[in-house]
Amino acid sequence: MKPNWQHKDxxxxxxxxxxxxVCLLDAxxxxxxxxxxxxxxxxxxxxxxxxxxxxxxxxxxxxxFELAAKRLSADVINITATASSLVKGETLKDxxxxxxxxxxxxxxxxxxxxxxxxxxxxxLKASVINAGDxxxxxPTQALLDAFTIREKKGRIAGLxxxxxxxxxxxxxxxxxxxxxxxxxxxxxxxxxxxxxPRVFEQFGCRVTHDMEEAIRDADVINLLRxxxxxxxxxxxxxxxxxxxxxxxxxxxxxxxxxxALIMHPGPINRGVEIDSxxxxxxxxxxLEQVTNGLAVRMAVLFLCxxxxxxxxxx
Amino acid sequence: MDAAxxxxxxxxxxxxxxxxxxxxxxxxVIGIHTHGVPLAQRLAGTLAGILKRDVPTGELxxxxxxxxxxxxxxxxxxxxHIPFDVTGRIIVLVDxxxxxxxxxxxxxxxxxxxxxxxxxxxxxxxxxGHRELPIRPDFVGKNVPTALTERVAVRLTEVDxxxxxxxxx
Numbered sequence: 001m002k003p004n005w006q007h008k009d010x011x012x013x014x015x016x017x018x019x020x021x022v023c024l025l026d027a028x029x030x031x032x033x034x035x036x037x038x039x040x041x042x043x044x045x046x047x048x049x050x051x052x053x054x055x056x057x058x059x060x061x062x063x064x065f066e067l068a069a070k071r072l073s074a075d076v077i078n079i080t081a082t083a084s085s086l087v088k089g090e091t092l093k094d095x096x097x098x099x100x101x102x103x104x105x106x107x108x109x110x111x112x113x114x115x116x117x118x119x120x121x122x123x124l125k126a127s128v129i130n131a132g133d134x135x136x137x138x139p140t141q142a143l144l145d146a147f148t149i150r151e152k153k154g155r156i157a158g159l160x161x162x163x164x165x166x167x168x169x170x171x172x173x174x175x176x177x178x179x180x181x182x183x184x185x186x187x188x189x190x191x192x193x194x195x196x197p198r199v200f201e202q203f204g205c206r207v208t209h210d211m212e213e214a215i216r217d218a219d220v221i222n223l224l225r226x227x228x229x230x231x232x233x234x235x236x237x238x239x240x241x242x243x244x245x246x247x248x249x250x251x252x253x254x255x256x257x258x259x260a261l262i263m264h265p266g267p268i269n270r271g272v273e274i275d276s277x278x279x280x281x282x283x284x285x286x287l288e289q290v291t292n293g294l295a296v297r298m299a300v301l302f303l304c305x306x307x308x309x310x311x312x313x314x
Numbered sequence: 315m316d317a318a319x320x321x322x323x324x325x326x327x328x329x330x331x332x333x334x335x336x337x338x339x340x341x342x343v344i345g346i347h348t349h350g351v352p353l354a355q356r357l358a359g360t361l362a363g364i365l366k367r368d369v370p371t372g373e374l375x376x377x378x379x380x381x382x383x384x385x386x387x388x389x390x391x392x393x394x395h396i397p398f399d400v401t402g403r404i405i406v407l408v409d410x411x412x413x414x415x416x417x418x419x420x421x422x423x424x425x426x427x428x429x430x431x432x433x434x435x436x437x438x439x440x441x442x443g444h445r446e447l448p449i450r451p452d453f454v455g456k457n458v459p460t461a462l463t464e465r466v467a468v469r470l471t472e473v474d475x476x477x478x479x480x481x482x483x
Contacts, residue, residue, distance in 0.1 A: 038429050
C-alpha cells in the first residue's frame with residue numbers, strides 16, 4: 001500500500017482530494033484504538049516539539065491537540081495571545097520564526113485572521129496545522145465530524161447532511177461543506193436568511209430558511225453555535241427568537257428521521273440552538289465527536305510529520 | 315517455497331510451539347500486519363488441533379511504533395486488534411520474514427503497551443539474516459541466506475491469492 005499523504009501542512013479541506021481525506025480518516029481509525037489500550041501512548045513522534053500557538057481563545061481544540069501530541073510522545077508548548085510577545089508588538093511572522101529557531105517541528109495555529117496558517121506555511125520549514133483561522137477553515141473539526149458520521153452510518157456518500165445555524169460566520173461550516181461534498185454527501189444549509197445567505201449555493205449545497213424542509217430528510221443534523229463573538233448584533237432580533245424559530249427542540253426533533261444523528265462541534269448553548277433533552281438523547285453523538293477529535297488530531301500530527309523522501313520498503 | 319512447503323513449515327512450527335509450551339493454558343498467537351496475520355491464524359488453527367483447545371489470535375499494526383518516520387513518508391497505519399488480555403500469557407509473535415529485527419523491536423514495544431505478558435516467543439516463516447538488533451527467533455520455518463540487495467517476497471492466499479516464497483532482486 002502506498003501512503004496517500006504527502007503534505008507537511010494541513011491548512012484546510014478545500015485543497016485536499018477525496019483520497020487524501022479518506023487516508024486521514026483511515027489513519028484516525030487506527031489511532032482511535034490506541035485510546036483503548038492499557039498504555040494510551042505510542043512513541044511515533046518521540047523527540048518532536050509541537051507548539052500550540054493559539055492567538056484566539058480555545059479550550060477544547062487546544063486541549064485536544066495537546067493531548068493528541070502527548071499521546072504521540074511529542075513535547076508540547078502552549079502559547080496564548082495574552083501570554084506571548086504579540087502583546088509587546090511582535091509580528092506573527094517573528095513569533096513563528098522564533099519558535100522555529102527553538103527547533104519546533106510543528107506549529108498548530110489558531111488565529112482570528114483567515115489565511116494566517118497559510119501565511120506561516122509559506123516561509124516556515126516546520127509543519128503548520130490550521131486549528132481554525134477566522135471564519136475560513138477548521139479542518140480538524142470537519143475531519144472529526146466526517147469520522148463520526150462514517151463510524152455511525154458506515155458511509156458518507158449519498159447521505160443528507162443538514163448544517164443548521166450560523167453558517168455565515170462559521171469556519172466549521174465551510175470546512176464541513178468542502179469535505180462532505182468532496183465525499184459525495186448532499187449538504188443542506190439552514191437558518192435565518194441573514195446568517196445563511198443564498199450565495200452559499202455556489203458551494204454546491206442546498207440553502208433553505210424553512211426548518212421543516214431542513215430536518216425532514218436529514219440523516220445527519222449538525223448544529224452550530226451562534227458566534228456571538230464574531231457577529232454584529234443585527235443578524236436576528238434576539239436569542240429567544242432564534243431559539244423559537246431555529247432551535248432543535250423536542251417538537252422538531254420528533255419530526256426528524258428516526259435514525260438521524262445529532263451533532264454539534266461544541267460548546268453547546270442549551271436552550272438556544274439545542275434543547276437539553278435532545279443534546280442528551282441516544283442519537284446525540286456530541287461527546288463521541290470529542291473522543292474522535294483526539295484520534296483525528298493524532299492522525300493529522302502523525303501524517304504531517306512524515307519525512308519527504310521514501311527510502312526502502314523495510 | 316511452494317504452498318506444500320509453506321504448509322509443512324507451519325505444521326512443524328506448530329508442533330515445536332506445542333512441545334515448548336505443553337501445559338500453557340494462556341498460550342496466544344499474535345501476527346504482525348500484513349503477512350504475519352494470516353500466518354498467525356494458520357499457526358493457531360494447527361496448534362488448536364494439537365492441543366485440543368482454542369488458541370486466541372490477535373493482530374498487530376506496528377506503523378505507529380516504527381523508528382523511521384522522519385526518514386520517509388508517513389506510513390499507512392491500521393488498527394491493532396488484540397481481543398484478549400495479554401497480561402500473564404505466553405505470546406507467540408508471528409511475522410513472515412525476519413530481517414533487520416526492527417519490526418520485531420517495534421512489535422515488542424507495542425505488545426507491552428497492551429499489558430505484561432509472561433513471555434514472548436518469536437515465530438517467523440523465513441529468517442533471511444542481516445540483523446541490526448540483538449533479536450533471534452524461537453521458531454523458524456526456513457533459514458534463507460541472502461544478500462542485502464535481495465528481497466524475499468512472501469505471498470499468502472489470504473492476501474495475495476496464492477502461497478509462495480520467492481527471492482527477488
